[in-house]
Amino acid sequence: MILVLGGTSEARELAAVLHADGLTFVSSLAGRVARPRLPAGDVRIGGFGGVPGLRDYLRAQSIRAVVDATHPFAKGMTANARAACAAEHVPLLRLERPGWAHAPGADGWHWVDDHQDAARLTSEISVRPFLTVGRQELGWFTDPLKHHHVLTRVVDTPSIDVPGTWTVLLSRGPYDHDGERALIHQHGIDAVVTKDSGGDYTWPKMSVADELDIPVIVVRRTPAPDGDDVTHEVATAIAWARSMASRA
Numbered sequence: 001m002i003l004v005l006g007g008t009s010e011a012r013e014l015a016a017v018l019h020a021d022g023l024t025f026v027s028s029l030a031g032r033v034a035r036p037r038l039p040a041g042d043v044r045i046g047g048f049g050g051v052p053g054l055r056d057y058l059r060a061q062s063i064r065a066v067v068d069a070t071h072p073f074a075k076g077m078t079a080n081a082r083a084a085c086a087a088e089h090v091p092l093l094r095l096e097r098p099g100w101a102h103a104p105g106a107d108g109w110h111w112v113d114d115h116q117d118a119a120r121l122t123s124e125i126s127v128r129p130f131l132t133v134g135r136q137e138l139g140w141f142t143d144p145l146k147h148h149h150v151l152t153r154v155v156d157t158p159s160i161d162v163p164g165t166w167t168v169l170l171s172r173g174p175y176d177h178d179g180e181r182a183l184i185h186q187h188g189i190d191a192v193v194t195k196d197s198g199g200d201y202t203w204p205k206m207s208v209a210d211e212l213d214i215p216v217i218v219v220r221r222t223p224a225p226d227g228d229d230v231t232h233e234v235a236t237a238i239a240w241a242r243s244m245a246s247r248a
């Protein structure tokens with residue numbers, strides 16, 4: 001059986017093809033959002049219990065290969081997959097969507113190393129930021145931006161209290177250019193804060209910021225360690241999974 005570590009559109013694309021192929025595989029989701037978009041085929045939900053738990057799972061389910069198609073910022077799961085697969089001698093492919101480092105306008109953005117730096121810089125250059133870093137990262141921003149008029153967009157209600165000056169918008173992409181421009185106008189946004197998620201789903205806010213000359217603050221990715229087997233293409237992951245499934 002192939003294990004697909006998911007939670008992304010790329011993982012769902014991969015699952016759709018493997019399911020159509022009739023391959024034996026299971027997609028794994030963390031269970032972070034209340035109503036996840038489910039991939040085709042079998043799905044398991046919830047953490048494995050760190051590296052030991054994942055090693056047990058790989059053995060118990062006779063997993064012959066793993067595609068780690070988790071989000072570029074799901075660093076914990078990616079590290080655990082690397083360690084568990086190495087320890088169990090299970091082939092691992094990382095499927096990671098390309099980032100925005102070379103996208104139009106990217107050389108004019110403020111690139112920072114982490115969310116703490118993003119929060120500090122945002123507090124200095126913005127009064128009404130649009131904060132789209134995801135629910136789990138909001139804690140880095142609540143204190144530095146406690147007097148700012150923040151618009152934050154998240155899939156599920158934040159699990160922490162946010163300052164009274166903030167507006168929380170519950171929504172899930174994809175988004176389009178006109179809708180993002182209207183939202184940015186409506187809230188008088190003067191900076192966009194995000195992480196280098198890459199992909200098309202959340203890109204329109206970046207092109208609107210470019211069009212309106214609004215500063216953009218982007219948390220950069222941590223590069224994969226040398227030696228990791230990485231692809232940016234779903235098609236490559238499909239071919240790899242097929243070849244793994246057909247191994248004797």
Ligand code: NAP
Nearest residue numbers: 006007028029030047048049050070071073074075076077
């Ligand atoms: P993370 O910090 O890297 O993972 C923390 C723990 O959550 C992992 O150690 C693992 O628990 C569990 N986990 C994460 N992904 C899992 C998966 N696909 N299947 C089973 N367990 C998983 O991950 P995260 O950033 O919280 O992301 C969680 C999920 O949301 C991922 O599947 C990711 O693809 C998706 N996602 C993340 C983001 C983002 O910005 N981070 C955005 C969109 C979607 P155990 O140690 O117990 O195994």
